Amino acid sequence: MSAKSILASVALAAALSFPCLVCAEPRSDSPQASEPDVPGPRPSGPQASAEYLYGLPEGTDLARLVDRPTLVGTTNYLFDDPETGERRLGGYAEVVAVYDVPIDELVAVTTDYESYPSFMPRIFGVRTIREAGDEALLEFKAGIRFLGVDVAFVSTFEYAVDRRPDGGVGIRSRLVESEDQSEFEHFTSFYFLPVVVRGREMTFVRYFNRPGIRRPSPGLLQVLGIIISPESKAQLRAIAKEASARRAGRIGAASP
Template sequence: MIPSRQAAVPAAIFFMAIMAVSAADVEAAPVDSKLPPEASAEYLFGMTPGMDLERFVDRPRLVDTVNYVFTDPASGERRLAGYAEVVAVYDIPLTDLVAVATDFAASSSYAPRIMESFIQRQDGADYHLYYKVGIKFMGIEVSFRSTFTSTVERLGGGAVGIRSRLTESIDESEYEHYTSIYFAPVTVNGRTMTMIRYFNRPGIRNPSAGMLQVLNIFAPPEARGQVAAIAKEAVRRSGKR
């Protein structure tokens, strides 16, 4: 089963939410002290014990998501925060999937809504990246620009982790943004496959009215689509060899 094509870079998940604003207003609320630890995590590596991996074969599934609006006590700024976690398993070599995910400059060649992507510089395992994310419709372009630092880590047991953090929101739309993608070899029904654990935690400054409701609708399929895009591109590239 070949996954559907969707965006696969850090900023893309929130583009549709930013564009699709409803008329309803959202009241800012204090940050809930009972938020799960993922709400402040910078990355999620490793596997969740007891997970039935067969359920995730060729099916990226949303494991958890939380979104909320609050007022920053230090600045008084209204903000939107949250995270999404997706897990999938593919019968695709781990090396092929990692090759796609670490080909940062190629994102704009296969990911919808990615207009530009390039590597500004590389310092060992750290990649300093630029993204322009947007859409063009009837001659009108709306886009957002940002830079990220992505670090590629070779982990135990043949696993690979990629963690990214926002270094500059050029249009000042975000105050922070963290993402990670974890790849690990797994065995499902006697076959060696690859598990992907995807995590995305953005922070939006001064969210538009209704953005929270829109985000709750669009974030889950966008998060699943980011994982599916990596797998589909890996399949496409392997077919050329």
């Protein structure tokens, strides 16, 4: 792989770590990453085809997740599309955490889409094309900055906010257009649920990301295997940090 190809692969992988309709049941296993460059069938389980993941998985140890984003499932794999014969890359990542931050504050930050470039890693720009109530059509510019040069990809996503009967809030997105045709699909979701941990009201967060890449460059599978865990965890940390900063700012502004 040339340096240029490596940089492009890293940029695409970074863009894919962020953007988010079939609701999947909680899973009981945690698939492991597939072997590098080994084609094969799609993995089984709801994550392989889910468009979003909501709910608190059974048996989740909430106390162990406080301020600790944890990767609970991921896989990436290569395959040939049976209809077109096109080489493709699929997979997903699922991360959970618990934060001592009210659910409303976390949801407010996550739905403040145009502010993402100020706190969310790998997001260079967000433009609202259309917004009505709990639905929005957004254009994202995401990637990496290397030696002062942006290597970025532009995509358009539909976003929707779901107020759940369990008291949780889900935020899901679906790819509408990939400007450079690099993706054939991409789904992400955030799920927030009020919980009580050690006698304190906190918020459980579940993040799900399932991209689909057309004609992946050599080495992209390995790059994703390296960065998907830290990049996915960084999404949750960034949201929690921004929510805490906004709260501190409000408290400071209200102080005499």
